[in-house]
Each structure stands twice: as structure tokens, then as C-alpha cells.
Amino acid sequence: MEISKELKKQQFAWAFYDWANSVYSLVITTAIFPIYFGAVLEGSNAIKVYGIDFSDKDILYSYSITASFIIVVLISPILSAIADKIGNKKLFLKIFSILGSLGCASLFFFTGEQTLWIGVGGSVLASVGYWGSLVFYNAYLPEIASKERQDSLSAQGFIYGYLGSAILLILCLILIMVIDESLTRYSFILVALWWIGFAQVTFKHLPNSYTKPDLKKTKSIWKSAHRELFLVGKYLFTYKDLKLYLIAFFSLSVGIQTINYMATRFGDKELELDSSKLIITILVIQFVAILGSYLFSRLSTKFGNLISLKIGLLIWAGICFSAFLMDKDNLYVEYQFYGLGAAVGLVLGGVQALTRSTYSKLLPQSNDNTIFFSFYDIIEKIALILGSFIFAQVLYFTGSMQYAALTLSIFFIVAIHLLSFIKQKDL
Numbered sequence: 001m002e003i004s005k006e007l008k009k010q011q012f013a014w015a016f017y018d019w020a021n022s023v024y025s026l027v028i029t030t031a032i033f034p035i036y037f038g039a040v041l042e043g044s045n046a047i048k049v050y051g052i053d054f055s056d057k058d059i060l061y062s063y064s065i066t067a068s069f070i071i072v073v074l075i076s077p078i079l080s081a082i083a084d085k086i087g088n089k090k091l092f093l094k095i096f097s098i099l100g101s102l103g104c105a106s107l108f109f110f111t112g113e114q115t116l117w118i119g120v121g122g123s124v125l126a127s128v129g130y131w132g133s134l135v136f137y138n139a140y141l142p143e144i145a146s147k148e149r150q151d152s153l154s155a156q157g158f159i160y161g162y163l164g165s166a167i168l169l170i171l172c173l174i175l176i177m178v179i180d181e182s183l184t185r186y187s188f189i190l191v192a193l194w195w196i197g198f199a200q201v202t203f204k205h206l207p208n209s210y211t212k213p214d215l216k217k218t219k220s221i222w223k224s225a226h227r228e229l230f231l232v233g234k235y236l237f238t239y240k241d242l243k244l245y246l247i248a249f250f251s252l253s254v255g256i257q258t259i260n261y262m263a264t265r266f267g268d269k270e271l272e273l274d275s276s277k278l279i280i281t282i283l284v285i286q287f288v289a290i291l292g293s294y295l296f297s298r299l300s301t302k303f304g305n306l307i308s309l310k311i312g313l314l315i316w317a318g319i320c321f322s323a324f325l326m327d328k329d330n331l332y333v334e335y336q337f338y339g340l341g342a343a344v345g346l347v348l349g350g351v352q353a354l355t356r357s358t359y360s361k362l363l364p365q366s367n368d369n370t371i372f373f374s375f376y377d378i379i380e381k382i383a384l385i386l387g388s389f390i391f392a393q394v395l396y397f398t399g400s401m402q403y404a405a406l407t408l409s410i411f412f413i414v415a416i417h418l419l420s421f422i423k424q425k426d427l
Contacts, residue, residue: 010144013205015157017137020198021097022161023168023191024130025260028104028123031169031282032176032187034264035275037061037119040112049116062392064120065261068127069381069388075128076135077229080374088208089136089370096136097199100129105192108185135377139370140206142360147426151305154357155297158349159290166286168194173279229378232371241422242362246379248418249355252313253380254411255320256351258387262401263344267337270401271328281341288345296350305358305427306419312351313412313419319343320409324402358427387411 003011027033041047041057049060079092103126110119145153172187237243267273267281299308322340326333359376387408394404 007144009205010207011149011153013202014137014140014144015153015160017093017199017202018157018159018161019164020195020202021100021130021133022165023194024100024104024126025161026165026169026282026286027172027187027191028107028126029261030264031279032172032184033107033123034061035268035278036184038268039275040110040119041116047113047116049120059392059396060120062262062388062395064124065127066385066388066392068124069131069385071124071128072131073378073381073385076132076374076378077371079132080135080139080370081228089139090203090206090208093133093136093206094199094203096129096133097196098129100126100133101192101196103127103129104188104195107188111185131377131381135374136370138356138377139373141356142363144206147361150357150360151300151354152297154360155293155350155353158293158353162286162289162293162349164194164198166283169279169283169286177276228371229375232375236372236375239362239364241424244418244422245359245362246376248415249359249376250379250383251411251418252316252351252355252415253383254387254390255316255408255415256348257380257384258391258408259316259320259344259405260348261384261388262391262404266323266401266405271326271333271337273334273337277334277337281337284338284341285345285348288342289349292346293349293353295346296354299350300354300357305354305361306422309351309354309358310416310419312347312354313416315343315347316351317409317412317416319347320405320412324406324409326402361427362424 038057047057047060103122103124106118106122106125109115110122141150141154168190172190175183175187175190236246264278264282267278268275273281296308296312299311319340322336322343326336326340330336363372390407391401391404394407395401398404
């Protein structure tokens with residue numbers, strides 16, 4: 001079906017936001033900041049921040065991620081309810097983008113244990129900005145694309161994100177490795193400028209909302225938002241297939257999101273790989289993920305979303321098991337880690353794009369898409385809270401991230417099992 005030029009602009013602008021904000025998830029959460037965090041605190045054992053003592057910097061890093069998601073879980077129901085009532089999702093998309101960019105920029109001032117409070121606070125603010133913006137960003141998908149177009153548009157966004165973030169990462173690596181390593185902190189400024197700069201394209205072309213404003217109800221929103229979210233969840237769970245999908249989504253998100261945040265620290269601490277090898281692996285993931293996103297979009301067209309998701313989750317489980325078997329003393333551990341990175345790239349974007357579009361397809365027809373996607377995003381955040389907590393606890397009791405990785409494989413297997421019971425034919 002032919003779509004108008006205006007709708008094409010909106011779809012491009014929507015997908016292009018991934019180009020803008022994915023530099024946060026690559027440079028800050030995956031590539032440079034985790035390595036910088038470990039390097040700056042090198043030699044620091046027991047550390048103290050905000051009056052709390054931590055025995056290990058990796059446990060602090062994991063708990064700071066948890067804290068940011070608790071904040072998002074608490075505030076996003078209120079904000080999404082307001083956005084649905086006043087009909088201006090774009091305003092909140094802008095606000096969270098600005099907060100995220102400022103959080104990234106503030107990391108420039110994190111230079112050691114004395115400024116650790118800035119490093120933790122800035123990373124939490126950046127995380128809240130990134131994930132908070134996604135609540136409103138994702139809610140546009142069912143409004144600007146038909147069900148037939150949602151899989152490919154969702155994948156298009158991830159492809160833009162992987163390509164754009166890889167370009168900025170390469171520029172940051174030139175800054176750090178070619179010019180001067182002391183310039184590492186400037187990469188955080190570049191992330192902030194890239195994010196808020198390219199997001200202007202999205203802000204220009206996306207409509208405020210397709211929802212008609214209901215200003216009379218805004219006064220009571222602050223009191224009723226969390227209750228409304230609970231009612232939305234109760235309503236969504238009356239659909240059997242949707243209920244099974246949401247539980248499966250929670251389970252797979254525990255694994256995927258936790259691995260995204262802890263993979264670099266795994267290579268650094270557990271396998272003792274130097275930063276150049278970690279960066280190579282991250283670039284492998286980025287470029288393979290572009291292919292993976294396209295591949296899974298094609299797989300969903302041929303075999304359907306559910307079968308494609310099961311294939312992806314089976315590979316994820318295999319990745320966790322392979323990580324458990326890796327030995328830092330193996331002469332080929334570097335190449336094994338590259339291979340593991342390629343496998344992650346293959347399924348990372350593809351599975352995430354499909355989970356988003358599959359949920360969109362399962363939703364009942366409604367104008368209140370923000371609150372529906374707020375519920376979806378909160379499930380994802382609670383999953384990461386649980387995943388990072390489990391990871392930290394397994395690390396605390398065993399002293400090994402490999403056992404933590406093995407534990408995460410269970411969640412992928414559970415998700416595969418749950419998806420097998422969904423009966424909807426057009427998936």
C-alpha cells in the first residue's frame with residue numbers, strides 16, 4: 001500500500017532517532033565508559049560513594065545500573081499517562097533526550113575516586129534519559145506504521161543505530177588511540193553532542209501525537225498514574241497470547257539487557273583482555289548486528305515472528321553457555337571472544353527489533369499507546385533490575401562472572417518455552 005510523503009518523513013525521522021541515541025548505548029554502556037570506569041578506579045578496592053561502602057567496583061557499577069532503572073520504573077508511568085492525556089509525546093521525548101545528553105556530558109568531569117559521585121550520578125542520569133525517552137519513542141511505532149510495516153521499520157531503526165554508533169565509536173577511538181589517550185573524556189562530550197544534535201531531525205518531523213488532548217484529566221494524573229498502569233497491565237493480561245508474550249519478554253530481557261551492560265566488564269575482568277581487543281569485539285558486534293537486524297526482519301517475513309524469535313533466543317542461550325566454558329589461559333581465548341561477539345551481533349538487534357514489533361502487533365487497537373509501551377518498557381526495566389541484581393549476587397558468592405553468564409541462559413530457555421504456547425496465527 002502506497003503511503004504519503006509526510007508519513008514517509010515521519011517514519012524516517014522515527015527510525016533516525018536510533019541513529020541519534022544509540023551512541024549512548026554503545027560508547028557509554030558498552031565500549032568506552034566501562035573500560036574508563038575500571039581504569040580510573042584501578043587499584044581501588046573498597047570504595048565509598050554517596051556515603052555507601054562497596055567492596056568491588058564491578059558491584060558498584062552493577063548497582064548503579066539497577067538504581068537508574070528503579071528511577072525509570074517509578075517516573076515513567078506518570079509521564080506516559082500525562083503524554084497520553086495532553087497529546088504531546090514529543091515534548092517528553094525532547095526532555096529525556098536533553099537529560100540523557102547532559103548526563104553523558106557530565107562524565108567528562110569524572111577523573112578519579114574523588115569525583116566518583118559525578119561518574120555514578122552522570123551515568124545514572126544518562127541511563128534515565130536514554131530509557132525514559134524510549135517509552136515515548138516506541139509508542140509512536142503503532143501510530144505511524146501498519147502492522148505489515150512494523151517489523152521492517154523497527155529493524156530499520158536498529159540498523160541506523162548500529163551504523164551511527166559505530167561511526168562515532170571509530171571517531172572516539174581515533175581520538176583516544178591515535179591522538180592521545182588522555183582525551184578519552186572528550187568522547188563523552190561527543191556522545192552528548194551527537195545525541196542531541198541528530199535528534200533534531202526526529203523532533204522536526206514527528207508529530208506531537210495522534211492522541212487528542214484531554215486537559216480536564218491532567219490535574220488528577222499525578223495521583224492516578226500508577227493505578228492506571230496497574231489497570232493497563234490487568235487489561236493486557238486478559239489476552240492470553242499477550243500475557244504469555246509479556247512474561248516471555250520479561251524473561252528474555254533479563255538475559256539480553258544484563259549481557260549488554262556487563263559484556264565488556266566480562267572480557268576485561270574475567271578473561272583479562274586488553275582494551276584494544278575489547279574494542280575490536282565491540283566493533284565486530286556493531287557491524288554484524290546491522291546484518292543481523294536485516295536477516296531477522298527477513299526471517300520474520302518468511303517464517304513469522306515467533307519462530308524467528310525462538311531461533312534468536314536459542315542462539316542467545318548458546319552464547320551464555322559458551323561464555324561459561326571460556327578459559328582465560330586458552331591460547332585462542334581472544335579469537336573465541338571475537339567469535340562470541342559476532343554471535344551476539346547476529347542476534348542482538350534482530351531479536352530486540354522483533355520483540356518491539358511483535359508487542360506492537362499484539363496490542364489491542366487504542367489511542368493510548370504511550371501507556372501500553374510504558375508498561376512494556378517497565379517490564380524491560382524490572383527485568384534488567386532483576387538481571388543486574390542476580391549478576392551481582394552470583395559474582396559476589398562465586399567470584400566468577402562465568403557462573404553469572406550461565407545463570408542468564410536459563411531465562412532464554414524459559415522464554416522459548418513460553419513463546420511455544422502463543423496461538424495467534426498472524427505471528
